[in-house]
Amino acid sequence: xxxxxxxxxxxxxxxxxxxxxxxxxxxxxxxxxxxxxxxxxxxxxxxxxxxxxxxxxxxxxxxxxxxxxxxxxxxxxxxxxxxxxxxxxxxxxxxxxxxxxxxxxxxxxxxxxxxxxxxxxxxxxxxxxxxxxxxxxxxxxxxxxxxxxxxxxxxxxxxxxxxxxxxxxxxxxxxxxxxxxxxxxxxxxxxxxxxxxxxxxxxxxxxxxxxxxxxxxxxxxxxxxxxxxxxxxx
Amino acid sequence: xxxxxxxxxxxxxxxxxxxxxxxxxxxxxxxxxxxxxxxxxxxxxxxxxxxxxxxxxxxxxxxxxxxxxxxxxxxxxxxxxxxxxxxxxxxxxxxxxxxxxxxxxxxxxxxxxxxxxxxxxxxxxxxxxxxxxxxxxxxxxxxxxxxxxxxxxxxxxxxxxxxxxxxxxxxxxxxxxxxxxxxxxxxxxxxxxxxxxxxxxxxxxxxxxxxxxxxxxxxxxxxxxxxxxxxxxxxxxxxxxxxxxxxxxxxxxxxxxxxxxxxxxxxxxxxxxxxxx
Amino acid sequence: xxxxxxxxxxxxxxxxxxxxxxxxxxxxxxxxxxxxxxxxxxxxxxxxxxxxxxxxxxxxxxxxxxxxxxxxxxxxxxxxxxxxxxxxxxxxxxxxxxxxxxxxxxxxxxxxxxxxxxxxxxxxxxxxxxxxxxxxxxxxxxxxxxxxxxxxxxxxxxxxxxxxxxxxxxxxxxxxxxxxxxxxxxxxxxxxxxxxxxxxxxxxxxxxxxxxxxxxxxxxxxxxxxxxxxxxxxxx
Numbered sequence: 153x154x155x156x157x158x159x160x161x162x163x164x165x166x167x168x169x170x171x172x173x174x175x176x177x178x179x180x181x182x183x184x185x186x187x188x189x190x191x192x193x194x195x196x197x198x199x200x201x202x203x204x205x206x207x208x209x210x211x212x213x214x215x216x217x218x219x220x221x222x223x224x225x226x227x228x229x230x231x232x233x234x235x236x237x238x239x240x241x242x243x244x245x246x247x248x249x250x251x252x253x254x255x256x257x258x259x260x261x262x263x264x265x266x267x268x269x270x271x272x273x274x275x276x277x278x279x280x281x282x283x284x285x286x287x288x289x290x291x292x293x294x295x296x297x298x299x300x301x302x303x304x305x306x307x308x309x310x311x312x313x314x315x316x317x318x319x320x321x322x323x324x325x326x327x328x329x330x331x332x333x334x335x336x337x338x339x340x341x342x343x344x345x346x347x348x349x350x351x352x353x354x355x356x357x358x359x360x361x362x363x364x365x366x367x368x369x370x371x372x373x374x375x376x377x378x379x380x381x382x383x384x385x386x
Numbered sequence: 387x388x389x390x391x392x393x394x395x396x397x398x399x400x401x402x403x404x405x406x407x408x409x410x411x412x413x414x415x416x417x418x419x420x421x422x423x424x425x426x427x428x429x430x431x432x433x434x435x436x437x438x439x440x441x442x443x444x445x446x447x448x449x450x451x452x453x454x455x456x457x458x459x460x461x462x463x464x465x466x467x468x469x470x471x472x473x474x475x476x477x478x479x480x481x482x483x484x485x486x487x488x489x490x491x492x493x494x495x496x497x498x499x500x501x502x503x504x505x506x507x508x509x510x511x512x513x514x515x516x517x518x519x520x521x522x523x524x525x526x527x528x529x530x531x532x533x534x535x536x537x538x539x540x541x542x543x544x545x546x547x548x549x550x551x552x553x554x555x556x557x558x559x560x561x562x563x564x565x566x567x568x569x570x571x572x573x574x575x576x577x578x579x580x581x582x583x584x585x586x587x588x589x590x591x592x593x594x595x596x597x598x599x600x601x602x603x604x605x606x607x608x609x610x611x612x613x614x615x616x617x618x619x620x621x622x623x624x625x626x627x628x629x630x631x632x633x634x635x636x637x638x639x640x641x642x643x644x645x646x647x648x649x650x651x652x653x654x655x656x657x658x659x660x661x662x663x
Numbered sequence: 664x665x666x667x668x669x670x671x672x673x674x675x676x677x678x679x680x681x682x683x684x685x686x687x688x689x690x691x692x693x694x695x696x697x698x699x700x701x702x703x704x705x706x707x708x709x710x711x712x713x714x715x716x717x718x719x720x721x722x723x724x725x726x727x728x729x730x731x732x733x734x735x736x737x738x739x740x741x742x743x744x745x746x747x748x749x750x751x752x753x754x755x756x757x758x759x760x761x762x763x764x765x766x767x768x769x770x771x772x773x774x775x776x777x778x779x780x781x782x783x784x785x786x787x788x789x790x791x792x793x794x795x796x797x798x799x800x801x802x803x804x805x806x807x808x809x810x811x812x813x814x815x816x817x818x819x820x821x822x823x824x825x826x827x828x829x830x831x832x833x834x835x836x837x838x839x840x841x842x843x844x845x846x847x848x849x850x851x852x853x854x855x856x857x858x859x860x861x862x863x864x865x866x867x868x869x870x871x872x873x874x875x876x877x878x879x880x881x882x883x884x885x886x887x888x889x890x891x892x893x894x895x896x897x898x899x
Contacts, residue, residue: 281745288715288738289738290762291761295761303748
């Protein structure tokens with residue numbers, strides 16, 4: 153219990169001291185995870201819509217695969233991306249290893265199945281309700297997909313937040329492809345891991361509290377925007 | 387097929403953005419080193435001087451010794467700084483490194499609980515101490531992760547006449563982790579372990595642990611630096627990497643190493659150019 | 664686009680025949696009411712005509728038998744209206760946008776139909792918070808704005824109270840007056856009498872009888888029709 157108590161103290165100290173390193177790390181964490189979520193959403197939502205509306209041979213297999221990949225261990229994703237981006241690997245000449253770009257790449261891979269899999273379910277449920285009316289009005293599959301995405305936007309915000317949670321929380325992938333380089337690729341989760349391995353548990357926990365607070369703030373902001381939109385559009 | 391085209395175009399755009407080269411025009415090299423070295427705080431202390439002087443940023447990827455060398459074997463690092471002589475020589479023999487230079491040494495210390503059930507406190511003979519620990523079946527935490535520290539530990543057992551691989555018992559606990567987690571484990575179990583002095587000095591979760599045996603010549607831990615071979619790995623930044631190697635063994639670099647202290651205690655002892663190091 | 668011809672239209676699902684070799688022709692002009700007991704297959708028949716379902720056998724052909732493709736100039740109003748998560752007028756302009764109508768024209772037409780169905784005040788309200796009756800009127804407005812040649816209605820007032828029912832019936836009449844062919848299903852005899860010019864009586868998936876409205880109710884030529892009118896037909 154003493155450790156947990158001092159953890160809150162550490163967290164407060166860090167914030168109040170306006171520790172520049174800390175803010176740099178928080179900023180980088182957000183940049184990496186938010187970029188990854190944006191990319192994963194741009195890919196995952198159309199994919200989810202296509203899966204919700206179309207029937208094609210192999211669809212059940214694809215659905216099961218995407219759902220299973222929601223549980224892809226981050227460290228495995230990290231290893232795969234590392235092998236791709238390593239100098240000894242196929243994309244080595246890009247020189248992306250140990251950069252934030254590589255971290256975004258790895259996290260995007262982790263988040264796509266979440267966005268695609270969960271949105272597919274949301275959109276499929278909506279399609280049951282909307283299908284006859286939209287087809288009656290002459291909507292093409294693409295137009296129908298766009299309409300479904302817009303109409304289910306409140307549920308989809310939750311889906312995207314789930315994806316963000318996954319990205320912001322993971323350490324296995326960013327550790328391997330980023331290298332946890334001080335000042336370059338060190339993010340909240342890898343810093344927490346580092347401090348814990350150095351034995352400074354209160355500091356590690358304090359950083360953990362800050363990370364949770366940041367994620368909480370983002371979720372709260374999303375909820376506020378959502379409520380305002382519901383009031384306006386119903 | 388509007389949907390598929392839209393999807394494909396979006397995916398291409400996103401991939402292009404993600405893969406676009408970083409806007410940083412910063413000159414840098416990748417230094418592969420060990421977690422214990424980084425956690426000692428050495429790099430944060432001495433690298434700024436080099437960066438100021440040359441404008442070259444040194445980006446440190448800290449792993450276990452074996453992993454650091456493997457990283458360099460794949461060409462993912464420009465310079466390697468580790469403390470496992472035999473592994474470094476093998477690395478050179480395989481043609482992955484240009485030349486090895488001695489840089490500095492630190493030492494290991496034998497840590498244990500205040501109660502000291504094996505009765506090794508104050509001794510200067512590490513091998514004797516290890517034999518006593520085994521004899522008392524006292525809990526001993528090993529890193530068990532193929533790191534330089536782990537290799538050093540196994541070698542010490544061997545010198546003490548113990549083939550630890552086959553003679554270990556339930557008192558011997560292999561954590562498979564870095565120095566920090568191993569120390570945490572030893573602290574919570576009041577066990578013995580072999581640690582590098584640097585990590586020990588910075589370690590805050592000591593519990594009832596303290597240094598019981600130190601100063602033995604056999605506990606000296608030598609560091610060597612190598613430029614990764616550009617003949618084998620053309621992407622290696624030869625000039626900048628060599629500049630760093632040169633600086634480390636120069637008077638300036640060696641002084642920076644000596645000047646690094648925690649609580650007034652020097653952690654690393656520069657010995658570039660020392661014969662046989 | 665009319666006449667619409669059904670040739671030996673059959674639809675089966677899960678081993679059951681729901682529509683059994685129905686053949687008939689829909690001509691411009693008279694309001695056609697498809698009458699029948701619950702489970703007779705009226706809704707399925709409507710969906711086959713509208714092109715939402717593909718027949719198991721037989722054909723649905725437009726332009727007097729010359730065109731098997733599903734034409735655009737038709738619309739359908741369902742028993743339960745499906746409203747998009749946007750304003751009332753947004754729902755109307757949505758259909759117009761799909762039909763390729765230009766932006767300014769979309770708004771003009773949408774305002775016009777909303778006025779005509781009495782929803783001018785609610786134009787910018789979220790459609791989903793409107794009452795059941797208002798939503799159905801909005802669905803009618805959405806369909807009407809497309810200026811369809813044929814309007815299919817599937818039991819449009821089954822879920823509405825008498826007041827809303829009356830309003831919907833009035834609007835259907837106005838749509839017909841503006842030149843649209845009406846094809847409507849119902850199991851409400853009074854409504855069939857009020858709105859129909861001709862009756863198609865469907866029972867157990869077969870077209871049992873077809874007659875002008877007055878003759879159907881005064882002198883049904885089949886026993887099934889007769890017992891349906893007397894309210895004696897068993898629920899399927």
